Amino acid sequence: MMVAVAVVAICFWAGTTFWPTSRVLAAARQSVPGIVVRSIYPETFNEAPAWVVCGIDPDATVWVLDISESGEVLMKEAVAHGPSR
16 A cells, blocks of 8 residues: 555656646747647746647747746747758
8 A cells, every 4th residue: 555655656747747737838839820739848047847848830830839837938049940942
């Protein structure tokens, strides 16, 4: 029984630590309409936990966003632009 409780506690901790909240994804989609998220990974931004969200918008512009756990966009940067039309 004690082992099962420990396993559940570790899985819960890992699930909340290593996966972004829905607020992070909603903030990315609100900040860059139509973004297709390519990768998300955790980082520390000004000594606070945050997430780096990389994605591409419908105009083929590649975006990198730093988003806090609460869903605040800390940094938004276009790092590559698609072809001119």
